[in-house]
Amino acid sequence: MSQDEPVLLGPARVRELAAAAGVRPTKALGQNFVLDAGTVRKIVRQASVAPGETVVEVGPGLGSLTLGLLAAGADVVAVEIDPVLAALLPSTVVAQAPSLHVEPPDGEGAPVVLRDGAGRARLTVVTADALTVTALPGPAPTSLVANLPYNVAVPVLLTFLERFDSLQRGLVMVQAEVADRLAAGPGSRTYGVPSAKVAWYATARRVATVGRSVFWPVPNVDSALVRLDRREPPTTTASRQEVFAVVDAAFAQRRKMLRSALAELAGSSAAAQQALVAAGLDPGDRGERIGIEGFAALAEQLVPVAGAGAR
Known part of the structure; x- marks a missing residue:
């Protein structure tokens, strides 16, 4: 590992960061933080993240996946609804990736940008509800990679597929049951509204199961990774x-x-x-x-x- 490569978070570091900030995951925001660096690497690998591409991440939390995306060379736009976590993320990333520095924001409420020594924006932190975001700063993202909050996973996914047609790929971690619904085809017992609507935008397939033990707090269900690849919508005169x-x-x-x-x-x-x-x-x-x-x-x-x- 080079000295410029971000150091991924482990269980002790995640809990240390949370304790220092007085943060505890809340069910209201569907928060379950990833403790395992191996799982982060698996997500990044399954997402086919390429160096230099712009990736949007929804719900970065304490930054476990954010650091994995940065380590893969991606430029990340992170959308976080929790203002405490959004404020904590830049300092966490700088501590784990000392080659980056925080650029003073343009004003109150403006995104916080972290740049490398060449001035390239590597991380942009947007404090907002993902369901209300209609535009993102910087280059248009080509990939969505996220550990989506359990309680809003489907609406967030559909919202981003609708609003950001630059997205060519996606890799989302959701409840296993939701993953089955997203990837289901006609005739399956799990096929329903999410399956059909996602199919308008993309082909979806479940690519891996993620055990509950890699999260804090430990959820009551397993999770799964769903890979999405943009496709043309059906040819129709209907909207x-x-x-x-x-x-x-x-x-x-x-x-x-x-x-x-x-x-x-x-x-x-x-x-x-x-x-x-x-x-x-x-x-x-x-x-x-x-x-x-x-x-x-x-x-x-x-x-x-x-x-x-x-x-």
């Missing part, structure tokens, strides 16, 4: 919002056949059946059997039907 409205309606009552589940959206069961047939779908199927391309085709048929019903 993304219109397609997602059909997805939501199809899964609102999973046991209902599509002609019944979509009756309200279409104006009647008969109109829903007509749209389903026109889209080449079986009105007796349920939402769990329809892929995102099918939902896109169905939205094309339902938009004029629903509009006519509204008039």
Whole structure:
């Protein structure tokens, strides 16, 4: 290891940092801090992080994964909702990576930037709720790598895929159950709204399981890594919002056949059946059997039907 390479955090250092700052992980923010440097390296490796690329990290916490991304040569934009943790992160990174220095912020509330000796911005810390972020400082990120807070993992992932089309890849750590949902295909018992909506933006696959013992506090469930690779959305004249409205309606009552589940959206069961047939779908199927391309085709048929019903 060179003297310029960041030193990753271990269990003792994580607890030392937390104690010094008076920080305890909170369930309200879905916080579970990674203690194991080996797990951090696995995440970075599975994410295919390349030197010089800009990576956005949501929920950096005490900086375990942040340091791993920096060690891989990435420039990191870290979005942290907790102001105490956001304020602590720059000093932690400087202590573990002495070649970096903190640039004084432009003003109150401005992002904090850490630069290397050549003046390159290596870490930018944004104190904000990830669900409200609409723009990020610096070059557009090409990858999202994050240990996502358990309680908002799916909405944060969908929000970033929607708002930042520069993202070509992602590697997120989520609850194992959520990972199964994100990566599920049509016909699977775990396929649902998150599966279909993520498929609009990317192909998703579960690539590794992460045991609960690598976290502090130890959660009640295992976690898993989900790899995402950006794809073109289905070709359709319907908007993304219109397609997602059909997805939501199809899964609102999973046991209902599509002609019944979509009756309200279409104006009647008969109109829903007509749209389903026109889209080449079986009105007796349920939402769990329809892929995102099918939902896109169905939205094309339902938009004029629903509009006519509204008039």
